[in-house]
Amino acid sequence: MIPGPFDYQVASSVAEAIALLDQHGADAKVLAGGHSLIPLLRFRLASPAVLVDINRLHDLEYMQEADGTLHIGALTREVDLEASDLIRRRYPILADTARVIADPVVRNWATIGGNLAHADPANDHPATMLALGAQLVATGPTGQRLIPVEQFFTDSSFETTLQPNELLTEIRIPAPAERSGGAYLKLERKVGDYAIAGVAAYVVLDGAGHVTYAGIGLTNVGPTPIKARAAEQLLLGSTLDDAVIAQAARQAAAEAQPVSDLRGPADYKRAMVETLTMRALRQARSRATGGA
Numbered sequence: 397m398i399p400g401p402f403d404y405q406v407a408s409s410v411a412e413a414i415a416l417l418d419q420h421g422a423d424a425k426v427l428a429g430g431h432s433l434i435p436l437l438r439f440r441l442a443s444p445a446v447l448v449d450i451n452r453l454h455d456l457e458y459m460q461e462a463d464g465t466l467h468i469g470a471l472t473r474e475v476d477l478e479a480s481d482l483i484r485r486r487y488p489i490l491a492d493t494a495r496v497i498a499d500p501v502v503r504n505w506a507t508i509g510g511n512l513a514h515a516d517p518a519n520d521h522p523a524t525m526l527a528l529g530a531q532l533v534a535t536g537p538t539g540q541r542l543i544p545v546e547q548f549f550t551d552s553s554f555e556t557t558l559q560p561n562e563l564l565t566e567i568r569i570p571a572p573a574e575r576s577g578g579a580y581l582k583l584e585r586k587v588g589d590y591a592i593a594g595v596a597a598y599v600v601l602d603g604a605g606h607v608t609y610a611g612i613g614l615t616n617v618g619p620t621p622i623k624a625r626a627a628e629q630l631l632l633g634s635t636l637d638d639a640v641i642a643q644a645a646r647q648a649a650a651e652a653q654p655v656s657d658l659r660g661p662a663d664y665k666r667a668m669v670e671t672l673t674m675r676a677l678r679q680a681r682s683r684a685t686g687g688a
């Protein structure tokens with residue numbers, strides 16, 4: 397199908413993008429990689445009057461560690477996350493996530509900011525950010541505000557707490573503690589597809605091997621990305637042995653809200669959440685204790 401008519405504006409700076417968003421309000425949409433937005437336009441599921449293209453804002457393409465935090469510019473492409481030595485070495489859970497998003501053609505264009513701002517429960521980054529306890533920087537006419545990722549997604553699909561005149565400009569992730577590790581695992585019908593189910597798990601251990609932080613995020617098993625809070629609680633203070641991992645995996649499955657669809661029946665998806673959580677936690681433990 398052909399999109400409806402729209403005005404097309406190319407922003408040459410963050411300030412200009414925000415001014416355009418402020419001017420047009422809910423009538424405007426940001427265009428980043430376009431790999432979620434353009435299909436919506438073509439199916440006329442979205443009909444913005446104005447597109448604000450941010451692809452020339454190269455100062456939003458970066459990954460750098462500073463002050464105990466990883467800063468990722470919102471316009472960073474999946475392909476760059478996937479290929480980054482810093483990400484592979486220090487944040488393998490992020491490399492796990494980027495490499496299973498769609499296919500190389502999509503990953504050449506798709507941005508981490510667009511993946512989060514689109515708030516599709518089937519997108520892979522939201523679960524990983526929920527597990528990592530990321531913070532998102534929203535920049536608007538009056539400056540920046542920091543949004544904890546669990547407050548970024550609302551109770552509705554495809555909706556965030558970003559205001560129409562705000563741009564998502566940066567993602568901030570705590571730098572890894574000494575004994576920390578995470579993993580993202582995704583089950584898909586075929587390579588390049590959205591998840592049947594996906595699980596992100598991240599843990600931090602103290603010197604005695606007890607869990608001081610646990611994050612679990614679930615992909616495509618509910619109307620929104622899910623933070624499996626009760627499963628996380630079960631892990632805190634434990635030594636992350638196989639028995640507690642199995643218990644947390646059962647709990648994560650209980651917190652999933654899958655529906656039956658062309659990717660499979662709800663019971664199957666729930667069972668896959670249990671299996672994937674178990675495997676992701678074991679891999680997180682292995683990475684936290686020096687393994688691969």
Ligand SMILES: Cc1cc2nc3c(=O)[nH]c(=O)nc-3n(C[C@H](O)[C@H](O)[C@H](O)COP(=O)(O)OP(=O)(O)OC[C@H]3O[C@@H](n4cnc5c(N)ncnc54)[C@H](O)[C@@H]3O)c2cc1C
Binds near residue numbers: 505
């Ligand atoms: C064939 C195919 C398969 C795919 N498979 C997967 C998959 O397996 N897993 C997965 O996670 N994703 C998948 N995707 C989605 C892809 O990763 C998207 O491109 C991504 O989710 C959106 O990023 P984008 O940069 O393309 O954003 P766009 O499509 O440009 O924008 C998406 C939405 O976010 C808004 N937006 C974008 N950037 C910002 C910003 N900085 N600030 C505020 N709002 C912003 C836009 O206005 C729009 O509403 C697939 C896409 C395709 C076409």
